[in-house]
Amino acid sequence: MPELPEVETSRRGIEPHLVGATILHAIVRNGRLRWPVSEEIHRLSDQPVLSVQRRAKYLLLELPHGWIIIHLGMSGSLRVLSEALPPAKHDHVDLVMSNGRILRYTDPRRFGAWLWSSDLTASNVLAHLGPEPLSEDFSSGYLFDKSRGKRTPVKPWLMDNKLVVGVGNIYASESLFAAGIHPDRQAMSLTADEVVLLVSTIKAVLLRSIEQGGTTLRDFLQTDGKPGYFAQQLQVYGRAGEPCRVCNTPVKGTKHAQRSTFYCPTCQK
Ligand SMILES: [Zn+2]
CATH class of the missing domain: 3.20.190.10 (MutM-like, N-terminal)
Known part of the structure; x- marks a missing residue:
């Protein structure tokens, strides 16, 4: 997708x-x-x-x-x-x-x-969307405030478009791995330091993917074939049973809200 x-x-x-x-x-x-x-x-x-x-x-x-x-x-x-x-x-x-x-x-x-x-301001599909993840509105202060009192596991919480848009299934798993945060943690359990790390990690993971995509832009105008999407170097997503690239522990697969989640049980606490 x-x-x-x-x-x-x-x-x-x-x-x-x-x-x-x-x-x-x-x-x-x-x-x-x-x-x-x-x-x-x-x-x-x-x-x-x-x-x-x-x-x-x-x-x-x-x-x-x-x-x-x-x-x-x-x-x-x-x-x-x-x-x-x-x-x-x-x-x-x-x-x-x-x-x-x-x-x-x-x-x-x-x-x-x-x-x-x-x-556009009257568009049903654009109403109720949270901030853009790469904007200043998506800050650690914002995310920390939103996390207080939230018992939802952090992975599906991050994927809620009302909280922040564009953190899809792949990027939620990858960002939590990079931040060392277990996907089952309740949002309210995140410390202020963890939220700072998580926000900067989400931005970095998305930016890196956009930059990788940019390298394929020269192929966007083409007479046939696939559009300019790009293969990504994924750390945990889709890698259940394969060794963690950091510690060699087998990556685990689970589900949150019917969506696949992948994490390293050693690197993510
Ligand atoms: Zn690991």
């Missing part, structure tokens, strides 16, 4: 091909995504793209009279074509641009979304 670093990498990848160009029209081959593709997107014509932004895992294309809100869902991806290649089975949406580029959306499982909003 695309997580925040992949979405930010997508944003950086498509931005230079869209901003300053005009959407001539959209081609919606299959509008039955998680929600139906908004009517306004079907009807787009001659709309300049003013900016390409991101909020949580939503990509936001700013047009003069509103915003296209794109979510990649479980399996969605975007790529920029330099010519109108024949669409494949799962290529559901194209934006045909004035500069000859085509932004093509591919989504085998169709859990993604293409929505229109004339006013």
Whole structure:
């Protein structure tokens, strides 16, 4: 599933091909995504793209009279074509641009979304989102205050979008490992020092992934193949039974709120 670093990498990848160009029209081959593709997107014509932004895992294309809100869902991806290649089975949406580029959306499982909003502050999908993890609003003071009185295990707590956005399953496991914090700990048990370490670790893990993604940006404009996602060096995620890269103890796998969690029982207290 695309997580925040992949979405930010997508944003950086498509931005230079869209901003300053005009959407001539959209081609919606299959509008039955998680929600139906908004009517306004079907009807787009001659709309300049003013900016390409991101909020949580939503990509936001700013047009003069509103915003296209794109979510990649479980399996969605975007790529920029330099010519109108024949669409494949799962290529559901194209934006045909004035500069000859085509932004093509591919989504085998169709859990993604293409929505229109004339006013982002009124958008249902963006309401109630917590701070961006890389912003100053996501500080140790903020997280410590939120943790007081919280008996929730720290792993699912971190994945709650109302607390902080974009700390998905992979990054929650990886950040807790890097901070040496056991995923079963109640949030309220974290000390102030642990919260300081955890906040800086979350930011560092996400930034490192975005930087790794950046190295693939040159491949974002390509005629076929996969978009510019990237293989990551994971410390614990998906490595149950394999030796911890620090202490050689076998990594453990467990579940929190039906989501897989991985941790080292020696390194994480
Ligand atoms: Zn270990």
